[in-house]
Amino acid sequence: MQNYNVKVEKLTKNYGKKAVLKGIDFTAEKGEIIGVIGKNGAGKSTFLEILMTIKDYNDGKVVVFGNNLKEIDQADLGKIKSNISAVLQPTQFYKKLKVKELLDLFRSYYGSKVDLKEIIEEFELQEHLNTFFDNLSGGWKQKVSLAIAFSSKPRLIILDEPTTGLDPHMRNILWESITGYIKKNDSTVILSTHYMDEIELYCDKVLFINDGVTEVFDTPENILKSGHKSINSFYLDKIAK
Numbered sequence: 001m002q003n004y005n006v007k008v009e010k011l012t013k014n015y016g017k018k019a020v021l022k023g024i025d026f027t028a029e030k031g032e033i034i035g036v037i038g039k040n041g042a043g044k045s046t047f048l049e050i051l052m053t054i055k056d057y058n059d060g061k062v063v064v065f066g067n068n069l070k071e072i073d074q075a076d077l078g079k080i081k082s083n084i085s086a087v088l089q090p091t092q093f094y095k096k097l098k099v100k101e102l103l104d105l106f107r108s109y110y111g112s113k114v115d116l117k118e119i120i121e122e123f124e125l126q127e128h129l130n131t132f133f134d135n136l137s138g139g140w141k142q143k144v145s146l147a148i149a150f151s152s153k154p155r156l157i158i159l160d161e162p163t164t165g166l167d168p169h170m171r172n173i174l175w176e177s178i179t180g181y182i183k184k185n186d187s188t189v190i191l192s193t194h195y196m197d198e199i200e201l202y203c204d205k206v207l208f209i210n211d212g213v214t215e216v217f218d219t220p221e222n223i224l225k226s227g228h229k230s231i232n233s234f235y236l237d238k239i240a241k
């Protein structure tokens with residue numbers, strides 16, 4: 001069995017005549033947290049949506065859990081989807097439910113795979129169980145969304161800018177949840193972020209998309225070893241070129 005959850009080769013995606021992704025190469029192994037960075041409009045969300053199997057692509061190869069997405073039938077696609085969770089933005093769609101009701105809803109959807117007690121303890125949700133999702137702060141909304149995403153024990157978790165707009169303390173709390181989950185489960189997290197400190201602190205690898213291609217795909221350690229004082233200065237140097 002392959003030890004990667006996702007493998008992407010020469011991926012291209014156009015919107016009409018506009019080429020957004022022009023050749024992405026990428027591999028995500030089990031147990032890895034991978035950060036995707038790039039300018040606004042670089043195609044990060046598009047890339048994540050293709051991995052989630054909710055957006056089609058033009059050319060290249062996308063393999064998820066060993067299945068080439070262009071070669072599988074609906075039944076296989078269903079199996080793949082049931083092993084992927086995502087937190088996209090904005091997290092508006094649960095508005096009118098209490099946190100407890102939301103968790104119950106997802107348990108009824110995923111069935112016995114979900115241990116609500118464990119999730120509530122792990123994410124320290126007790127104090128907000130009776131709060132309406134809409135009335136939570138931005139950070140707590142993200143925390144509850146993460147708890148729901150993790151509750152089905154997915155093999156692949158996709159997070160689109162999970163910490164945007166949150167204070168450093170809440171960002172740290174969310175990251176502890178993410179890294180804690182990955183340590184306990186043989187899963188992969190792929191996320192986009194504009195916070196370069198998060199790449200340095202928490203990600204095993206970083207994919208830098210520039211002009212539609214994989215400009216760099218490496219570990220933060222290797223990038224720093226190559227002479228950059230931080231991932232932020234690496235990013236600014238690359239963008240300026």
Ligand SMILES: Nc1ncnc2c1ncn2[C@@H]1O[C@H](COP(=O)(O)OP(=O)(O)OP(=O)(O)O)[C@@H](O)[C@H]1O
Pocket residue numbers: 015020038039040041042043044045046047
């Ligand atoms: N459904 C769509 N139809 C047409 N163009 C689109 C569509 N979705 C995205 N785009 C365009 O594709 C490009 C990439 O968008 P995408 O949202 O993937 O970038 P991003 O890197 O996630 O950006 P950001 O960092 O600002 O969130 C942008 O120019 C965007 O306007």
